[in-house]
Amino acid sequence: MHHAQEHKFEDAAALTLTLAGSIAQSLRTAIAATGRASLVVSGGRTPVELFKRLAREELDWQQVTVVLADERWVDAIATTSNERLVREELLHDRAAVACFVALKNSAPSAAAGAASAWQAIAAVTRPFDCVLLGMGDDGHTASLFPASPDIDRALDVAQPPACIAMQAPDPPHERLSLNLTALLDARRIVVLLQGAQKWRVYQTTQAAGAVRDMPIRAVLRQSNVPLEVYWSP
Numbered sequence: 001m002h003h004a005q006e007h008k009f010e011d012a013a014a015l016t017l018t019l020a021g022s023i024a025q026s027l028r029t030a031i032a033a034t035g036r037a038s039l040v041v042s043g044g045r046t047p048v049e050l051f052k053r054l055a056r057e058e059l060d061w062q063q064v065t066v067v068l069a070d071e072r073w074v075d076a077i078a079t080t081s082n083e084r085l086v087r088e089e090l091l092h093d094r095a096a097v098a099c100f101v102a103l104k105n106s107a108p109s110a111a112a113g114a115a116s117a118w119q120a121i122a123a124v125t126r127p128f129d130c131v132l133l134g135m136g137d138d139g140h141t142a143s144l145f146p147a148s149p150d151i152d153r154a155l156d157v158a159q160p161p162a163c164i165a166m167q168a169p170d171p172p173h174e175r176l177s178l179n180l181t182a183l184l185d186a187r188r189i190v191v192l193l194q195g196a197q198k199w200r201v202y203q204t205t206q207a208a209g210a211v212r213d214m215p216i217r218a219v220l221r222q223s224n225v226p227l228e229v230y231w232s233p
Contacts, residue, residue, distance in 0.1 A: 004191070004220060004227045012194060015232040016049045019190065023130050024057035026188055030129040031063045038124050040131040040178070040186070041090065042069045042142060043082030046194050047132065051090035064098045065124050066090065069133060069183065070143035070166075071103035073110040073174035080172055103163065103176050110165035110176040117176055118163040126161075131186040135193060137201055139214025143168060143177035146213055154179045155211055155218050161185055180218050186225050191216070193231045202229065 009015040023039070030037035041047065068082050076083045083102050091100055101120050107113030133141045140146060143166040144154050154164045154177065161182035166175040183189070193202055204214065211217045220227065 003223070004229045006229045006231070009230070009232040012049060012232045015230055016053050019192070019230050020050055020053035020057060023054060023132070023190070024059055026130045027064055028059045030187075031060050034125070035063060036125050037064045038067065038126070038128045038130075039064060040067045040069050040128045040183070041086060042132055042134045042192075043071075043085050044134050046134050046192055048085070048089050050132075050192065051086070055090055055093040055095040058094065061095045061098045064095075065101060066095075066098050067101045067121055067124055067128070068103050069131065069141075070175055070177035072143075072168075072172045073104065073113070073176060074172050076102065076104055110174045114163045114165050114176060118161070118182075121163065121178075121182075122161075126185045128186040129188065131183055131189045133183070133189060133191050133216070133219065135191060135198065135201065135205075135216050137197065138169070139201060139205055139216050141191070141216040141219060142183060143175035144180070144215040144218075145169060145175075146215060151212050151215065155215060157181050157184070183219065184222060184225055189219060189225050189227045191219070191227070191229045193229060195233065199231055202231070 027037040071082050072080050074081050103117045105113045135141050148167045162179050163176050164179045166177045167173050168175050205217050
């Protein structure tokens, strides 16, 4: 079984301050060692305050590449776009000069756009220096949804790293996600959780049960990549 380091905070502000500093340090360390750093982030509302704080961290942002863990197959200007969220909340202030690799491309569907989306990401140095993930109440992470038709292939670590088309239970249904192999090609994984309900779901993921029922179990149960869970009420 995994041994995630659990960090619990009194409030979101304390978590944000600590985690932003910690992620910035990971990026600085990578830049010092190799001249480059890569950060994989997730969308949603949970990481917004973290993004804002991270954008103000002093480091050589020009050497940082930011990649999305997943994307909704919508135009980059749509309110539901993760790309839009990252551009608005993270890629400003000091982080404005960071390099950003989008997942959404001009293909007519996520399935059709998956291969070229991965080609763009494959150019980024791996292992990723830090992968920031969230978790849905259904136990999904990135866009690896329990009921998606291709979930078993997405969670198969024998598969090469790739972007894979996924079906979300709620609109917009079409998503593109890094597969498990790609997400685990990392030096460090952080799962960011907020609220009592998320902690209860996290406890459920710890119990016995199939990975495909709660795909985040695939991340939590692996022991190759250092894993941290950050939680606040």
